Amino acid sequence: MRLTCPLCGPRDRREFYYYGAADYLDRPAADAAPEAWDAYLHLRDNIAGPVRDLWYHDQGCGSWLVVDRDTVSHEMLSVRAVAEDRA
Amino acid sequence: MRIEGKGLIDRSQTLGFRFDGVEHVGFEGDTLASALLASGQRLIGRSFKYHRPRGLVFAGSEEPNGLVTVRRDGAGVPNVRATMQELHQGLEADSQNRWPSLRFDAMQVNDLFAPFLGAGFYYKTFMWPRAFWEGLYEPLIRRAAGLGRLPQEPEVAPYEKVWAHCDLLVIGAGPAGIMAALTAARAGADVILADEDARPGGRLLAETHEVGGQPGPAWVAAAMAELRDLGVRVMPRTTVTGAYDDGTFGALERVALHLARPGDLPREAFWRIVARRAVLAAGAQERLIAFPGNDRPGVMAAGAVRAYLNRWGVAAGSRVAVFTNNDDGHRTARDLHAAGIEVTALIDARADARLDAPFQVLRGAKVLGTEGRLALKSVTVETDHGTRRVPADCLAVSGGWNPAVHLACHHGARPWWREEIAAFVPPHPGKPGTVPGLIPCGAAAGVFSTAGCLADGQRAGLEALAALDRAGEPAPLPEAEDAPVRVTPLWEVRGEGRAFLDMANDVTTKDVRLAATEGFTSVEHMKRYTTQGMALDQGRGSNVAALAVLAEATGQSVPATGTTTYRPPFTPVSIAAMGAGGRGKGFAPERLTTSHRAALDRLAPMIEAGLWYRPSHFPRTGEPTWKEACDREVATVRSRVGICDVSTLGKIDVQGPDAAAFLDFVYTNTMSTLSPGRVRYGLMLREDGMVMDDGTCARLGEGHFLITTTTAAAGQVMRHLDFVAQALRPDLDLRAISVTEAWAQFAVTGPKARRLLDGILDQPLDEMAFMACRDVQLHGVAARLFRISFSGEEGYEVAVPARYGNALYRDLVARAEAMGGCAYGMEALNVLRIEKGFLTHAELHGRTTAFDLGLQGLMSRKKDFIGRAASERPGLSGPDRQQLVGLKATGRGDAVLAGAHLFPQGAEPVPMNDLGYVTSACWSPTLGLSIGLGFLRDGRTRHGERLQLLDSLRGVDVTVEVTAPVFYDPDGVRMRG
Amino acid sequence: MRYSGFKVLTEGFSGNRGWTRAWREPEPKAEYDIVIIGGGGHGLSTAYYLARNHGLRNIAVLEKGYLGGGNVGRNTTIVRANYFLPGNQEFYSHSLKLWEGLEAELNYNVMHSQRGLINLFHSDGQRDAFARRGNAMISQGDDAELLDRAAVRRLLPYLDFDNARFPVQGGLLHRRGGTARHDAVAWGYARGADRLGVDLIQNCEVTGIDTAGGRVTGVQTTRGAIRARKVGIVVAGRSGQVAAMAGMRLPVESHVLQAFVTEGLKPAIDHVISFGMGHFYISQSDKGGLVFGGDLDFYASYAARGNLPMVEHVMEAGMTLMPMIGRARVLRSWGGIMDMTPDGSPIIDRTPVEGLFIDCGWNYGGFKAVPASGWCMAHLMATGEPHEVARRFRLDRFATGHLLDEEGTGSQHNLH
Secondary structure, X not given: OEEEEOOOEEEEHHHOEEEEEHHHHOOOOOOOOHXXXXXXXXXXXXXXXXXXXXXXXXXXXXXXXXXXXXXXXXXEEEEEEHHHHXX | OEOOOOOOOEEEEEEEEEEOOEEEEEEEOOEHHHHHHHOOOOOOEEOOOOOOEXXXXXXXXXXXXXXXEEEEOOEEEEEEEOOOOEOOOOEEEEOOOOOEOOOXXXXXXXXXXXXXXXXXXXXXXXXXXXXXXXXXXXXXXHHHOOOEOOOOOOOOOOOEEEXXXXXXXXXXXXXXHHHHHHHHHHOOXXXXXXXXXXXXXXXXXXXXXXXXXXXXXHHHHHHHHHHHHOOOEXXXXXXXXXXXXXXXXXXXXXXXXXXXOOOOOOOOEEEEEEEEEEEEOXXXXXXXXXXXXOOOOOEEEHHHHHXXXXXXXXXXXXXXXXXXXXXXXXXXXHHHHHOOOEEXXXXXXXXXXXXXXXXXXXXXXXXXXXXXXXXXXXXXXEEOOEEEEEEOOEEEEXXXXXXXXXXXXXXXXXXXXXXXXXXXXXXXXXOOOOOOOEEEOHHHHOOOOHHHHHHHHHHHHHHHHHHOOOOOOOOOOOOEOOOOOOEOOOXXXXXXXXXXXXXXXXXXXXXXXXXXXXXXXXXXXXXXXXXXXXXXXXXXOOHXXXXXXXXXXXXXXXXXXXXXXXXXXXXXXEHHHHOOOOOHHHHOOOEOOOOHHHHHHOOOOEEEEOOEEEEOOOOOOOOOOHHHHHHHHHHHHHHOOEEEEOOOOEEEEEEOOOHHHHHHHHXXXXXXXXXXXXXXXXXXXXXXXXXXXXXXXXXXXOOEEEEXXXXXXXXXXXXXXXXXXXXXXXXXXXXXXXXXXXXXXXXXXXXXXXHHHHHHEOOOOXXXXXXXXXXXXXXXXXXXXXXXXXXXXXXXXXXXXXXXXXXHHXXXXXXXXXXXXXXXXXXXXXXXXXXXXXXXXOOOOOOOOHHHHOOHHHOOXXXXXXXXXHHOOHHHOOOOOEEEEEEEEOOOOOXXXXXXXXXXXXOOOOHHHOOEEEEEEEEEOOOOEEEEEEEEEOHHHOOOOEEEEEEOOOOEEEEEEEEOOOOOOOOOXXXXX | OOOOXXXXXXXXXXXXXXXXXXXXXXXXXXXXXXXXXXXXXXXXXXXXXXXXXXXXXXXXXXXXXXXXXXXXXXXXXXXXXXXOOOOOHHHHHHHHHHHOOHHHHHOOXXXXXXXXXXXXXXXXXXXXXHHHHHHHHHHHOOOOEEEEHHHHHHHOOOOOOOOOOOOOOEEEEEOOOEEOOHXXXXXXXXXXXXXXXOEEEOOOOEXXXXXXXXXXXXXXXXXXXXXXXXXXXXXXXXXXXXXXXXXXXXXXXXXXXXXXXXXXXXXXXXXXXXXXXXXXXXXXXXXXXXXXXXXXXXXXXXXXXXXXXXXXHHHHHHHHHOHHHHHOEEEEEEEEEEEEOOOOOOEEEEOOOEOEEEEEOOOOOHHHHHHHXXXXXXXXXXXXXXXXXXXXXXXXXXXXXXXXXXXXXXXXXXXX
C-alpha cells in the first residue's frame, strides 16, 4: 500500500500513521450539544466503499493528509494536505 | 535411472549427498528430487494422516509428497520440497513423519483404521470423558499430526529484506514471460523478470519443442542474453509470493540454499517489489485424476515425468504407463518412447483420442487401481473389453492443466471457468477484486501452446508499455508448436479403494462426498470439513478436482460450485526471511542518550524505557542489590545532590505569534498568561476527555515556548500538536517541532544543586525562582537552565546541545561526587517521585481523568481546550470514579505492592467489593516505610481509612492506610526554597 | 443423530453410509418470532440459546453466505478470560465456563484445549499492570499465576532470553486459557440450533429492515420478505451496513486484522504465548500449524486482506521472541474484518427501534466470546432485559462516558 504525499511523493504505507475517518476534522463548537460530541468522537458511517480519512506522514514531513480511499478495493483516490484543504 | 544424452545437467560435476543417511550421487543442475529419482528412490515420505508410502508426484513447488528435512546451518529444516532443493555437494536430507524408518513406519497402522478416520471424524468423538481430551486424545493427535520437526535451536543464519522498484515486473520466465520482458525492455522500460526456478525457461526446459528452429533451451539462452544486455534485472530462484496494494509484490529469493558453503550470504531474501505494471506469466500446473490407489509411489504427473526426462535426463520408471484425458499426456508417452523407455500403455480416457503411436494405446480406458506395496508394479485398467492389468513401475497421469491464477486473485476476485479448456482462468482485468495493473498472459491465462504463449507474452508486454505511456513495437515472433488444447474433463474414476485428491492432507474423494452428505456443500465448508487444500501445497494440484467431485455430489456445475479464496503466499515463505532483521535486538530501534557510555562506565545496568535505554541504578561496592544502591541514591539526592539524565523526555519547540493561543487550546490550563522566563506545569487531555500527558511548558520568549512530554508519550504528543495546528486551528500562526534529540538535559537536584551549578556556569546564579528558566553559558557553551523538580528537592535541569551532553554529564557527576553527591538512576527517580506523589504513565494509563488525579483545578473554565467537552460526560467524574490516593503500609515489614487490589477490611475479595488498585509502590528510605500510589473509589474522602491490600498472585494480604498522594514535604518548602 | 466414538466405529464398519446432514437446509418461512441476521459464531449461539434457554422455537438465522463464513472461521482460535475491568471480567469469565462444557452441551467436539496462555512482560511497569490484571482475574474466580523469568524459561525454553530487544522478565499464566477449533464452534452451534428447530438459512442476504411506528416488523432479503416480531443484528464485520438499514450510525469502524499459519509441524509450542511488546501471539493447532498474528493493519478496510508492513512486523516479532521459528514457513495468511469500537469492548443492547437488538463491536476478541455473547444476546432478546454479565455493554456508554477501555487508548477505534 502506497500513498502519494503532496510534499514527499509516493511512499510506502509504513511511513504513515492512520488516524481515522475525516469526521475528526469537523470538531463541534465548545458549547455544542453532547450528541454532537458523541457523533464526532464515536459514531461513524463506516462505509464499505469510497471514504475520506486522515493520515499523518509520521516518518516524513509531518503533514496531516486527507485521503480519499476505497475500503473495499484499497484504491487510493486522492491525497491532499489537510493544511491546503483548510487554508 | 539416467538416460544418456538427455537433460540439462552437467555430468562432469558429480555431487555426493545423503538421504536418510545413505550416500547417493547426482549432478550439477539436479534437484534433490531428480537426483533421488535417478537413484531409484521411489519412496520419499509418509503421508500426513494415514502414513501411507508416498513418492514424488511433481517436479516443482506444487509437490505434495516430496517433503524432507534438510540439514542446514547446524539444524534440520523441516518440510523442504525435494523438488525445490537444488542439489549441492554434501547435502543431507531425511525423510519425515515416520518411525522407526521410512520403509517400516509403525504409524502405518493408521491406514488400517482409515474407515474410522474419515473427514471430520474428530468432531464426533473424543468427547468423553472430558478430562481425556487434554490428557490423552489431544496429545495423541498432536503427535501423530504435523510433518517435519521444528528444532528448538535458534535460527542464526543470515536473512535479508530488500526493496526494488521497476516499471514492469514480469512473473515467470517461460516463453510468455520472456517475450513480455523482451517486448517491454526493447522499448526502454525498466524491467524485473522473476522466476521461481533456478534456471529461466519454464516449460521450454521440460519439453523437446523447438523455438525459432533451435532447441527450446538454446532459444531461452539467447533471449536471456538479450535481456541482460537490455539491463533487465533477471531474478532466478525468486518466487513472487503475494500481490499487495498499489503495485507492491512480495517475493522470496532463495539466495544461497543451493550452495554447499553459503558463507555470509543471506540464505533467503524477502523482496518488496514496487512495480508500476506487472505481467503474470506464471504458467500452469498439471492436475491429476483421482482413482483408487492413485497415491502409490510411482504415480506421477505426466508433465513432471516429461520434465524429469527432458531436463534432468531421468527416467521415472523403466516401464511406464500413461493415463490421460488430454492430448498433452501423449507427449509424455512419445518423449519416453523416443528416449528408449518402454511405454507399456497409453491409456486415454477419451474414446476418440487422436494418436498414432508405436506403443499400445487404450482408448476410452481408465485406470481402476494400482498394485505394489512401497512402489508401483502394475495398474488395473478398465477398457471396453473388460479390465486388464498393465505392468508399470511408473504411471504418468494427466488430467489437464490449471493456469496459475493465484496472484491474479490475491485481491479477492475469483477466476472464471473456461469450458473449452476445462480450467479456471484469471478474472477479467478491471473486475472488482482484480489486482490493478496485473496483466495475465500465456499459460497462466489459459494459452497453452508455445506459439500462443510467445504471442500472448508479446501482447502483454505491449499492453504494459501502453499503460506506461511508452511506444512498443510488435516484433516478429519465432516459430513454435501451436497444438490445440484437446481435453475432456475426467476428475475421478470410481472403484474399490480410496482415491486421493489432496495427498498432502490425505483427503480422498470419499471425504468430499461425505462432506456433501453431511451438508457441507459450500466449497468453503467442504474445504474446512475435509481439510482439502489446507496443507503445504495449498491444494495446487488437487483443489479443482476436489471441487469437481463436490460439484458432482451436489449436482451443480464446477463454475457454480466456485473456488475457495486465493491468499498469499503462493508458496510457503520462511518466517526467517519475512522477519529478517528482527532477530535479537534488531526488532526495534535502540535509542541511547548522550550519557549512555558514561553510565555504562559506571557499571549501571541499563533498562528499557520505551525504545530508550536508561540506567537502573549506579552500583557501588558493598551494595549487593539494586535496592541498596537505590536507597543510597535517594538519600544522597535528599541530603546533597544527584545527577540524572532526563533527555528522554519529549521536548517540543513551539514558536510563532499565536503560539500562546495554541498552547491554551492544547493544555487544560492557561499558558498565555505565563511570563517569559517562567515555567508552568501543564496537563493535556485527549479529545475524549482522558488525560493524555503532563509536562512542563517554558516560555523562552514572547512567541517562543518549549514544552516537555513524558518519555512514553513524546511521539503521540507531537502528532497531536501537528494535528491540532494543521487540522483544527489553521487560523493560528505557529510552528511546532520536536527537539528531543537536539538537546541533552540533566537534572541537578538536591540541597547542594545550586552550589554545584555555580561551579560550571560562566556567571554564577543569583536568585532563580522556582519554575523559572533562562539562557545561561557554561564552559562557554550556550545552554538553558530550568528550575524545575521531579524529586521534590531544589532542582534544576540544564540543557545543552546534544553534542556536549557526554562531556557535561561526566563533568556534573564528577562535581557532584566531589560534593558527596552521586549519579542516580531510574529506580531512585521513581522512589523520589512517588514520595512526592508525582505522576508517570503508571498513573496516566489512559483511563484516568483530571478529576481522578485531583487536577480539576487545572481545567480552565474560561476557554475551550482539547478534551473539555468530552470530560464533562457524567461517567468521567463523580464518587464512582477511582481517585488518586497515597497508601502507607501499617505493619512492620509489610509492603505495598503495585498491581495489588484494595478491599474494605474483612470483606470478601470479590469484584463487587473491589475498591481500587495500586499503580506504583516503593520502599521509601526517606520515610522508612513502604508506600504507594493508587486509585481508590471515592478515594479523596477516605484519607485516614484502613483497607485490605490483597495480592493473591503473590500471596500478600496486608493492611494499608489511605493518605493524600504526597508523602514528602507536602507544602513544597524544600522544592521551592 | 448423536455423535460418539461408538457411532464413529459402527459407521466405519458399515462403510460410513449412515451419516446424515449436520443441519437441515430449510426454505425461509414468511414469518418468524425471531430473526437473527448473521450466521456466524455469535448469531448461531444466539439462536441456540434462544431455543435452549428460553424455549423459543420459531427462529430463523439468515446468513448471506455460508454458516460460519465470517470471523468465527478466520481467527487465531484463542479462548481466555483474562480481562480486568468490571463489565468485561464477569462476561468473559462466564464465557469460559460455557466453553468448559461446550462439547457435552453441543455433542460436538470443538477441541477446546486449555493448554494455558502466557502473557509475557518485560519491565517492572508491565509486571505491575499484569499483576493488577491477574489479581482481578482471581477475585473474579478465574485463575492466574505470576511467573518470574526462570519459571517462564522452564515452560518456554525456546524463547530468546539472552538477546531479545525486550528481554522477558516474566509472564502472567492463565492455565484455563487455550484454544479451540474455530469452525467446529460454528458447526456445533449450528447443528445444536437446528436440532432445536431453528431454521438456518444460508445464501440469504438481508437487504432491508422493515419498521412501522418505531417497531421492527421484519426484514427484506434476497430470498424475499420475512416478517418477524424481533430481529437481532449479529453481523460483526458488517454491523455498520446492516445498522444503517435501520437508520443507525454505530460507534464502529471496520479494520483488517491479519493472521498466519505455517506448514504442519510436530508439537513445538504447547501453550498460547502473547508477546505484547511485539504485538505478537502464537499457538500451535492440533494439526501442527503454528497459528499466529499481530496487530491491525491500522486502516479502515472491508477487503478482508492486508498488506506487508504488518506481515513483516509480525514475522520480526516472532524472530526476536523465538528465533527457532525462522525455520517454519508461512503457508497462508488471511484477513478478517473487525468491528472496532472506541473503547475496545463490545455492544449487546437494544436499539432505538423497538424489537431490534444488536450484538456487535467485538474488536478482535470475538471468538472466545461466542458462547457468552449468544447466551446474553438470547437473554436480552427473550426477556427484554440485559443479562447481568453483559449489562455494561451498552450502546450509549460512549455518550455517557461509562467506558470499558482495557487498553487505555481512548476513543480512536483502531487503537484497541
